Amino acid sequence: MKFSVRSLWFVLFVTAIFRIPAYAASPNLVISQIYLGTGPGTTQPQNQYVELFNRGASTVSLTGWTLQYAVTSSAWQVFPLSGNIASGQYYLIRATMTGGGVVPLPTPDLTISTSFSPTGGKFSIVNDTVVLDSSCSQATKVADTVGYGATNCSEIQAVNAPADTDLKALLRKGGGCTDTDLNSLDFSLVTPVFRNSTSVRNLCTGISGTRSFSLVDQGATSFQSGGTSTPLTTGYARLQPDSSSSAPAGVAIYGLRQNGTLVTETGVPASALVTSGLIYAEVNGPVNTGLAIANPNNDDVTFTYTITNSNDVQSFVTGSLTLAANTQMARFLNEWPFSVQSITGVLSFMTSAPVAVTTLRGFTNERGEFLVSTLPFFDPSIPASALPTYLPHFAVNGGWRTELILVNTQGAPVSGTMTFTDNSGNPITVPIGTITASSVAYTVPQGRTLKFILPNSGATLQTGVVKVTPNAGDRSPVPIGVFAYTTGGVRVSEASVLGTAGTQLRTYVENSGTVGSVGNIESGLAIANADVTVATVTLQAFGLNGQLQATTSVTVPVGGKTARFVNELLPSLSTSFKGLLRITSNDNVSVAGLRGRYNERTDFLITTVPITQEITQGSSAEVLFPHIVDGGGYTTQFILLNTVSGQTSSGTVKFRTIGGQLLDLTVQ
Numbered sequence: 001m002k003f004s005v006r007s008l009w010f011v012l013f014v015t016a017i018f019r020i021p022a023y024a025a026s027p028n029l030v031i032s033q034i035y036l037g038t039g040p041g042t043t044q045p046q047n048q049y050v051e052l053f054n055r056g057a058s059t060v061s062l063t064g065w066t067l068q069y070a071v072t073s074s075a076w077q078v079f080p081l082s083g084n085i086a087s088g089q090y091y092l093i094r095a096t097m098t099g100g101g102v103v104p105l106p107t108p109d110l111t112i113s114t115s116f117s118p119t120g121g122k123f124s125i126v127n128d129t130v131v132l133d134s135s136c137s138q139a140t141k142v143a144d145t146v147g148y149g150a151t152n153c154s155e156i157q158a159v160n161a162p163a164d165t166d167l168k169a170l171l172r173k174g175g176g177c178t179d180t181d182l183n184s185l186d187f188s189l190v191t192p193v194f195r196n197s198t199s200v201r202n203l204c205t206g207i208s209g210t211r212s213f214s215l216v217d218q219g220a221t222s223f224q225s226g227g228t229s230t231p232l233t234t235g236y237a238r239l240q241p242d243s244s245s246s247a248p249a250g251v252a253i254y255g256l257r258q259n260g261t262l263v264t265e266t267g268v269p270a271s272a273l274v275t276s277g278l279i280y281a282e283v284n285g286p287v288n289t290g291l292a293i294a295n296p297n298n299d300d301v302t303f304t305y306t307i308t309n310s311n312d313v314q315s316f317v318t319g320s321l322t323l324a325a326n327t328q329m330a331r332f333l334n335e336w337p338f339s340v341q342s343i344t345g346v347l348s349f350m351t352s353a354p355v356a357v358t359t360l361r362g363f364t365n366e367r368g369e370f371l372v373s374t375l376p377f378f379d380p381s382i383p384a385s386a387l388p389t390y391l392p393h394f395a396v397n398g399g400w401r402t403e404l405i406l407v408n409t410q411g412a413p414v415s416g417t418m419t420f421t422d423n424s425g426n427p428i429t430v431p432i433g434t435i436t437a438s439s440v441a442y443t444v445p446q447g448r449t450l451k452f453i454l455p456n457s458g459a460t461l462q463t464g465v466v467k468v469t470p471n472a473g474d475r476s477p478v479p480i481g482v483f484a485y486t487t488g489g490v491r492v493s494e495a496s497v498l499g500t501a502g503t504q505l506r507t508y509v510e511n512s513g514t515v516g517s518v519g520n521i522e523s524g525l526a527i528a529n530a531d532v533t534v535a536t537v538t539l540q541a542f543g544l545n546g547q548l549q550a551t552t553s554v555t556v557p558v559g560g561k562t563a564r565f566v567n568e569l570l571p572s573l574s575t576s577f578k579g580l581l582r583i584t585s586n587d588n589v590s591v592a593g594l595r596g597r598y599n600e601r602t603d604f605l606i607t608t609v610p611i612t613q614e615i616t617q618g619s620s621a622e623v624l625f626p627h628i629v630d631g632g633g634y635t636t637q638f639i640l641l642n643t644v645s646g647q648t649s650s651g652t653v654k655f656r657t658i659g660g661q662l663l664d665l666t667v668q
Helices: 007-015
Strands: 029-035 041-045 049-054 066-070 077-080 090-095 101-103 110-112 120-126 142-149 169-172 187-190 210-215 220-224 233-241 249-258 261-269 274-283 287-294 301-309 316-323 328-332 343-364 370-375 389-396 400-407 414-421 430-432 435-437 439-444 449-454 462-470 478-487 490-497 500-510 521-529 535-543 548-556 561-565 578-598 604-609 623-630 634-641 649-657
Touching (some): 029 142, 049 066, 187 316, 210 634, 220 500, 220 578, 233 328, 249 370, 249 604, 249 623, 261 343, 261 490, 261 578, 328 623, 343 449, 343 490, 343 623, 370 490, 370 604, 389 478, 389 490, 389 521, 389 561, 400 439, 439 449, 462 478, 462 561, 500 604, 500 634, 521 535, 521 548, 548 561
Parallel strands (some): 041 101, 090 110, 261 604, 389 400, 490 604
Antiparallel strands (some): 029 049, 049 090, 066 077, 120 142, 210 649, 220 634, 249 261, 249 634, 274 287, 274 343, 287 328, 301 316, 301 343, 343 370, 389 462, 400 449, 414 439, 430 435, 430 449, 500 578, 521 561, 535 548, 535 578, 578 604
8 A cells, every 4th residue: 555656747737737717706615626537546535525615604506617627728518517516625526437446435416427638638627517628718717717837827837747646635725724826825735635515524613713711830721622513524623832831731632522412532642743653553343543743834844654463473464645734644453545444453654744643543332432542643753661660550350351452563572471460469369361360471573462351251340550561671662551331231331541750740631510410520640650669649630720729648558559539539629620630659650640521321431631740941842733623522721730840831732634724713
């Protein structure tokens, strides 16, 4: 699955695109994408297509409109249009007299019986059914014209272009919003983006799209989208600190309601800009992995990746995609352009410029509900630890199961032993696949993963700590836990957990409602002792205003843990508390943040909330939420934390559409 394009093709094709100015017919209706590929292959789209877009604020009725197409200076072909194009909406037109590829397009809004020349031609959107003349002089009826290759009706004589077009498309910048009447500025040559009238809209009419923040030392802030966007709205957010300030840590908590019931929540950390990374990837039956990439640069970015199958070390897939400037892409790995049908392994990537990335795991349960959890991101350039690593929480039996995934981020195999202890640090025997044991040996090939299943095979709940100890001279793999709760034969909750080790840590906590009742939110902690002596851990709760509200200390035995809700650890806190929890210890601890919530069916939903390191010197570099979502049952809660000791943090959150425009997101 290797994507490629000749450099000569890129130069000639981009410089060959010109257009005549948009006219009075509708200055907001434009041609936003053209795909001219014709060759066979397992990674090519099945058909050529052209895409229309409404960049204005009002719906345009297509009654009486036509798409007209001609090869070079030949006579125009006329194709009547129908329906409406709402503000920010796309309209997909598929050409049926082409083929060769195997990747299906989304359901087209219009199918036309023709094919497009890959070397030269022109498209016009016309507010008339009468065929244009060869001189293209009927300007008052033309909304938009795009000419490519060797053709007339261009501001400057176009040049011929090679026919190697199968894996690149002409894409109007800004998700369709850019229209300067000069195609060399308006279009990019990038990986095709499949869109139709049901796709997420890209509104070009935003006027604000910003929210300022100011966090005192130990302070935080929380605000949430209203969930009222119609239709579904997605995009990304840029957290830009003031010039003399440091960037905060951020958490976005997505919530999804179906038929009036909250079915899932997950907490996603804000992302620094990166040029390489590694993630755990799984596409298997009800399990899928999603990837969101935000490109905040003013230039297109190439994203080159390799997907390796941990069940077959000889199996891997390579690919490359080009993401347009200032845009965002969110896709599952079984969707175009990845098109992976089954995988358990890792996806590693490199980019031509810094981007922000986040990874989500989706599970479709027995009710057909979509449960979402967050998968961690790894930087393979950071050496793995030669010391033991810890997963501070697992749960098995009593309705719970845990998948333990060891990720080897290094370029050599690693081996060692994985042991299980109870809260007191004593060895505990747990079900592992078809056996029961208190320890198990592992070997993980380079750049691969190894998964163990702790099934729900008994009535009595067991919880504890997983300790991963490398052999002498080896590095330690990173343990990820994906734990799930099933009741009445239905999996109602799933969350992934990763321990954060340190002696000075911070996280967001929230309590609301009556414990055990509908809508109740409880924050919790799992704290494992990652040292060789008893750990004394101090917990300090600060309100959003940075004022200390409560404090306590707990002791954690060697090899053991404490796992409790914050309202149990700090009972004096208000039942409607929101704020920052500071975690300090005399010894190294591994901590996971948990958030429990009872939905309208009184199902207990659980997700993890990231733990961040407390630092003394921050960075003014921006961070991003690579994916935000509102409407269609979704809400996003935005949480910003000041993690720099003794300093304030201030700046601006800039909400952006998938095309990079201002997103007027209602938050409260």
